[in-house]
Amino acid sequence: MDAAHIADDLIDVLFTEEDIHRRLSELAADVERDYEGKDLLIVGVLRGAVMVMADLARSFSRHVEMDWMAVSSYGSGTKSSGVVRILKDLDTDITGRHVLIVEDIIDTGLTLSWLVRNLSSRGPASVEICTLLRKPDALQMSVDVKYVGYDIPNAFVVGYGLDYAERYRNLRCIGTLAPAVYS
Ligand code: XMP
Ligand code: MG
Numbered sequence: 521m522d523a524a525h526i527a528d529d530l531i532d533v534l535f536t537e538e539d540i541h542r543r544l545s546e547l548a549a550d551v552e553r554d555y556e557g558k559d560l561l562i563v564g565v566l567r568g569a570v571m572v573m574a575d576l577a578r579s580f581s582r583h584v585e586m587d588w589m590a591v592s593s594y595g596s597g598t599k600s601s602g603v604v605r606i607l608k609d610l611d612t613d614i615t616g617r618h619v620l621i622v623e624d625i626i627d628t629g630l631t632l633s634w635l636v637r638n639l640s641s642r643g644p645a646s647v648e649i650c651t652l653l654r655k656p657d658a659l660q661m662s663v664d665v666k667y668v669g670y671d672i673p674n675a676f677v678v679g680y681g682l683d684y685a686e687r688y689r690n691l692r693c694i695g696t697l698a699p700a701v702y703s
Contacts, residue, residue: 526688530679530695534672537692540652540680541575543669547650548579550667551620559585561617562650565635566590566608567689568624571681572652576622587612593631604634615643623651624681629661636663653677653694676702 527533535543551560564573566588577584590608619639626632632649639647650667655674658665676699678684679691684702 526691527693527695529688529698529701530691531698533693533695534677535670535680535694537680540669540694541579544572544575544652545579547667547669548576551576551650552580552582554666555582555618555620558618558645560620561585561587561612561614562620562622563610563639564588564622565624565631568681568683569622570689572624573622576650585612589635591631591635593634604631606638613642614639617644619644619647621647621649623649625653625655625677626651626658626663626665627655629658629663632665633661633663652680653682 560582562573562577562584564570564586567590573586577586587610588608589606589610591604592607593604621632621635621639623632626649632651636647636649648666649663651665652669654665654668654671656671657674675696676684677694678688678697679694681689682694683689684697688697
């Protein structure tokens, strides 16, 4: 039987579950303040943002609607392909709605800049972005991100929804994956 623990493949832990929950409740408070008196639809980007959506949404004391999109910009590796495809579209008509896109991580920013353009063309009242993590490369793209949990170094990270080849999503913390795992 394989006794290895999934956390054994990390070279460090960047954020514990407690760190993440604390930061998400701070972001939720900012969102609540900014959207006071307005309806709000949060859109999670599958699959990485599942955990962020679950914990962010439960940090709100207000009503919030949730919907999901699935897009692909990565294969099963660690490099962006630059090609974005919709795998699952929204079920909600966002005309006149305030939309907040919820992401796990912005790396090159390619996925989100494409997604913002796509959703903006549907006539929403507003489209903003909330991401738990942002890498330095994202700063080179013109993506206006309203809510950022943490800026992190340019290494491949996993856990809390983030995967490498569909593994590690169920790790409670976020850590840096040992390069030996993917090289
Ligand atoms: P871009 O480059 O378009 O990519 O901003 C965003 C998507 O790429 C994935 N991604 C990662 N996934 N660890 C991961 O598990 C990482 O360090 C990482 N960097 C980018 C992720 O799916 C994100 O939505
Ligand atoms: Mg993602």
